[in-house]
Amino acid sequence: MKTLTVSVVTPDGPVLEDRFEMVSCRAENGELGILPGHIPLVAPLTISSVRLKRENNTEQLAVNGGFLEVRPDKVTILAQTAEKPSEIDVQRAKEAKERAQRRLQSKQDDIDFKRAELALKRAINRLDVSH
Numbered sequence: 001m002k003t004l005t006v007s008v009v010t011p012d013g014p015v016l017e018d019r020f021e022m023v024s025c026r027a028e029n030g031e032l033g034i035l036p037g038h039i040p041l042v043a044p045l046t047i048s049s050v051r052l053k054r055e056n057n058t059e060q061l062a063v064n065g066g067f068l069e070v071r072p073d074k075v076t077i078l079a080q081t082a083e084k085p086s087e088i089d090v091q092r093a094k095e096a097k098e099r100a101q102r103r104l105q106s107k108q109d110d111i112d113f114k115r116a117e118l119a120l121k122r123a124i125n126r127l128d129v130s131h
């Protein structure tokens with residue numbers, strides 16, 4: 001099978017660079033499946049998981065915010081955060097989820113709902129990717 005280079009970078013530095021057969025991810029306008037030779041594109045990513053497939057294994061990353069740049073032989077993911085399943089602190093994500101849910105349920109006027117909603121999405125995404 002043909003492969004393409006995948007590079008994942010966050011403000012903290014490079015997370016991963018390796019060759020894979022296929023990249024699946026969720027851009028803001030829908031699911032994308034990228035194989036070598038894909039037409040060039042740039043797309044904003046959602047808070048979601050990126051799946052990196054090889055013949056006999058698949059790696060997964062929890063990403064939050066960022067862009068995907070596709071060229072025929074390379075995919076670059078530039079994200080605010082990107083964690084491998086083994087790097088995810090499940091307890092921290094559970095606490096973040098509960099905190100966000102409490103904020104969303106409270107009737108206080110000074111709650112930034114959009115911010116709480118995004119925090120909830122990040123926490124749920126991390127919990128999904130962690131197992």
Ligand code: ATP
Nearest residue numbers: 064081082083087088089090092093096119122126
């Ligand atoms: P929290 O409220 O727990 O800080 P958050 O969603 O607000 O969660 P982010 O702003 O997305 O956190 O991330 C800040 C930094 O902490 C990033 O480097 C991110 O990779 C890391 N991080 C956040 N949550 C986790 C987690 N559950 N496990 C491992 N790393 C995490």
